[in-house]
Amino acid sequence: MMASIARSSLLRQVALVPKLPIATRLASQQSAIVNAARVATFHTTARRDLLPPLPQRVEGTVNDAAPVPETSPSHGSYHWTFDRLVAASLIPLTVAPFAAGSLNPTLDALLCATILIHSHTGFQNIIIDYVPKYRTPRARKLFVWGLNAATVVVGLALYEFETTDVGVTETIKRIWTA
Known part of the structure; x- marks a missing residue:
């Protein structure tokens, strides 16, 4: 009894499959696959990215303030205003x-x-x-x-x-x- 409680629902569904008729077995296997896909999306597994991550580098220490970029009017409101004027024209x-x-x-x-x-x-x-x-x-x-x-x-x-x-x-x- 304790072993059946410890099994996951997917394992219990697969364990019951051989005792059922063939049509029910196919439907049960399909629903087990769908349920496994739903459950798998929430599990934490090793991620395999298609591309390797970009090189990481740390500048400064934890206690340093965040760098403030230099202000430039051409990359701010003038640039945005020019884009809107061109689009409106x-x-x-x-x-x-x-x-x-x-x-x-x-x-x-x-x-x-x-x-x-x-x-x-x-x-x-x-x-x-x-x-x-x-x-x-x-x-x-x-x-x-x-x-x-x-x-x-x-x-x-x-x-x-x-x-x-x-x-x-x-x-x-x-x-x-x-």
Whole structure:
């Protein structure tokens, strides 16, 4: 009696399986597997990460105060305000070429430049947030250079598309009416 109390519910379910008919055995085994998966999520086991942890280093001692970063207005409210202004300016720049009825190449180029700046600053914010400089300085530099290269390539491609082809707004207009 004491041994049955000490067994886990999964072991008791598996121990009862051979005494049951085949259909009931299959259902019982499936429910045992589901229950085992539910229970296993709450057990503490050895974690095996896909990637090894980044190198750890401790600077200072336990009694040192937390370092306060140097203030910079370009990384604070000015940066946020610029991002919001660019995002808000996309609304009229997207609607204006179609609402006016005439397609203006200057307005089209302004729309392309604003989309490019908006995309660049958005991806830059993602890199700043998710690739910390103090833990992975080489990866951060690689991502920043990759973003700058991609921005230049897309800028040149948009310039070529605007000067040698019909432009972005005309292309959107043609696709919309197709």
